[in-house]
Amino acid sequence: MARPTVNDIAEEAGVSLATVDRVLNGRPGVREKTVSRVQAAIEKLGYVRDVTAANLARQRRYRLVFVLPDVPAQFVDTLHEAIAESVSTSVVDRTDVRIVSFPNDNPHALVKSLRALSAADTDGVAIFAQETPHVRDAIARLKADGVPIVALVSDLPNTGRDHFVGIDNVAAGRTAGFLMGKFIGNTGGSVMVLVSSLQARDNVERRLGFDQVMAESFPAIEVLPSIENHDDEETTTRLVTEMLRKRPDITGIYSVGHGSQALVEVLRGHERRHAITLIAHELTRVTREALRDHLMDAVISQNVGHIVRSALRVLRAKSDGRDIVSSQERIRIEIVVRENLV
Amino acid sequence: MARPTVNDIAEEAGVSLATVDRVLNGRPGVREKTVSRVQAAIEKLGYVRDVTAANLARQRRYRLVFVLPDVPAQFVDTLHEAIAESVSTSVVDRTDVRIVSFPNDNPHALVKSLRALSAADTDGVAIFAQETPHVRDAIARLKADGVPIVALVSDLPNTGRDHFVGIDNVAAGRTAGFLMGKFIGNTGGSVMVLVSSLQARDNVERRLGFDQVMAESFPAIEVLPSIENHDDEETTTRLVTEMLRKRPDITGIYSVGHGSQALVEVLRGHERRHAITLIAHELTRVTREALRDHLMDAVISQNVGHIVRSALRVLRAKSDGRDIVSSQERIRIEIVVRENLV
DNA sequence: TTGTAGGCGTTATCAG
């Protein structure tokens, strides 16, 4: 009745523990014939390995690194918090996590940070960055060194990263578009779109999805050209104020980027604030308050806790050469409104 | 740098492993003075026990039971699937899960099932049921026997259950109301509300939240009295068809209960289907297809995977007398529309 | 009241 152990298999197959272990872990140095005898025993007894005991014996530590941009966007802060929490929680048993920050406007600094890493002291790296030729090279070097890499939040498809942890940003943009259209309804009008940067892949993908849905399903609403704010507060304030003045027919604003602080501030003092549907990304202190204060109508969000845990799981698996259960690693596009704000 | 172990504490406190263990587990037979010396060492080194190693040594297995109603609602099927998946995944290390089903219309059968359980063969029970006096007694008996209990999906607040795993159903109803109001917009009209049963606490709470928001924020929309379908398909078909005929001003339908199959079928053939905003609960095969086919506009959902894993975590913790991290056990109210449908 | 020794299921080292 009790679960069979390696001892039972060893006995059943007439070999020693060590041999069973070799077969179990696919290590070389066992005759074909012995292998199949052991496997028969495994099959027969319905053996399933006790992972916790294995981990205990193995004393393996995973040394993982998060590489994050140092931008003044609250979303990155929430990522930091999620990492800190994962570290404290027992979830991350046997893994040492460290964080490397790089100034967002300085691609050279990022490259330098990546160069400092190597297989000697790192079992895996999760990177949130934009894809530039230099970054591509640095990642290629790490990969060549045998370090597993996952892209975080914004994909790096041409770097040979092992995996992408984040949402489908085209679908996220479509979701924003769907809600924008439904919320504005037959009022019509025009929608202002604010992006961090047109170099940021996630931003571009979201904008694409948004435009698709608006064109398909809500042709009566005019979508204005993107305004680029480069995550700068003063720029945002100036451009948004100006645009609101120029276009009194604006009935919606879509904030595509990772920060919405300045935008919310402008709107907070604006007389037309209740006539404008505001949809943004990422659940942060700023967007939470804006939802609560009836300034914002919906937030499209990715759960940073899930992202961090998924990145850790994937890196550990890759580091062991194990397969991942991809259905388990899918990050959902969450919709948050005032009423389901935890 | 490495995590301190019992050996480190023993050394630091100048005692043996056994004594450390006694202190750790609050077992008697240790002098006051020794106890505090050991505790000082624990404090100083920042020791935190390796639960998996402890369980290994202890040969501990958690024998947990899910008690679920046997109703023809797809939501319950998804719960079964989630349980099955959790079992197969290594998440449930050292835990044996079994499922007990009871016919939903027979409270006596439920009580009988509960009576069959005892601390002798059960370390925890997760129950999805409605609160009746008989159920309350049966749960009280189990609790008195020392078996931890969590309520699943629908709370059992007066039974002394140790914890509730599920969403805040009032907030879920409010979320549905918010979306209903925003989607219908200034078209006005009236909203039909369909509940499984007015005995079902989760249904009642959702309806309550829905009414709150509709009254507060969308007074131009009339909310009709609840239609009770008792999870029966024929009843649903009949009542919905009739109501649609009687009230041609219906612009919205809110399906509060756990199943939406019959409702969706009626609507699928109805000429006014595109003029009606349909919002339901629970992501199932039926609601997925309805979203995809533009029949349904939003689904308010609780992630069954999270619910099952949370229930398992909580029951294991309670069974060990450990505390839970309640922030980690909060189940989110998810909003699913066509575009973020994974 | 305290300590010693052995074991939980697995992996790893080192002989043979």
Next chain:
DNA sequence: CTGATAACGCCTACAA
């Protein structure tokens, strides 16, 4: 190629 044997961190007789 294979097998003892000693860990891993903790618990539990049984002794002292």
